[in-house]
Amino acid sequence: MLVAIPTYNERENLAEVVGRTRRAAPEAHILVVDDGSPDGTGEIADALASGDDHVHVMHRADKQGLGAAYIAAFRWAMERGYGAVVEMDADGSHLPEELPRLLAALDGADVVLGSRWVPGGSVVNWPLRRRLLSRGGSFYARIALGISVRDVTGGYRAYRSEVLERVLASDIESQGYCFQIDMARRSLDEGFQVVEVPIQFVERTHGESKMSQGIVLEAMARVTRWGFDHRVDQVRRLVTPSKRQAPDTLS
Template identity: 60%
Template structure:
């Protein structure tokens, strides 16, 4: 992959993980640049990010005022990366659940499969999760099944957050119209890409449960994502029926 690539890592209280994940990322992907988008973490994550940036010109830091949600952090990172001229932008968690070792295959899929958006997928053939209880796996699989049924998307893992976007894809989605802030942001972005006619592919990854820190996942986050998916599915189906009626 020769195009400049920016990996956006949103952080909130990831002081135990940030240095580890950036080191692993550059071990396996030495040419990528990193933008740490920190939501004013009270545990000092932002200060750690500043130290990393001072020692390595491949690393930049975006300090945000406070915790506004995962989607808001990524949108800010996308805008920063687009303004800076990057051609490929990557979403990746700070907690180690997204393995940097898998990133080269996701980047390769842009050219090999002519993709506009590549999703790292836990639930396609070859994908797997490590150190998850069965209840968590059931929740994720069931949630993705519901998203498929509600929205009509055929994606196996629309809720995953390890993703690669072409610059042209983000520009074509109209980021100013994206309002999702929480984890339903991932479903929203995949839905928008498919509706806009972009080629979305899934590449198997190994998802590893975090070793340090506290997961941000909660029942309320899942409920919001499922509710939003229901609304989006209803809106899309209504729009299709309206278009069909107008053609008659």
């Protein structure tokens, strides 16, 4: 099993997150995907990897977005035969100590979503604006796409490798919040079993959030388009007459 951790300017958080992850799931391997962080995060990742054969580093030339970083990690994992991949933020907001529960749930599912908005889930130190944005985004995506997932934008999740092989067979261009929504809807469309496990999400204490207005607007635009396509497809199925078998004309 591989834990993929994308990074950009996370030098204050990375060593602690990697250490806690190794203690929480000693058998897991970790891949740090650094997008050319100018603050030296990549060098810290290299130092961690040099002393631990369970830690690996992928260096990318520049900041290409969360979605692209995860896709690169997924492909890296599939090329090396990992059976499952976990997404985890580098800022400490996803508690590594909850990783065993996600992995246990994966025994009976294809995709496990760490959820803030199911019973037992929670957020810590989030302002009201962020709560409304997250819950509102999940609600809008749920209604537009006709899915039952309560926390569709969350980034703490686990995928079986066969899910990634199927989903990545087509191009994925979305990023940020939108990437997480896209992966969830594609997994459901492919018929995979998706379950939610309650988690506690803790606001970062070091560094700056990568959330931006552009990421939110991209998510709204893409979800609206996907929702429109979904409704059109539903209507098409209703109005298209089913094909009947031709009568047997042989005497």
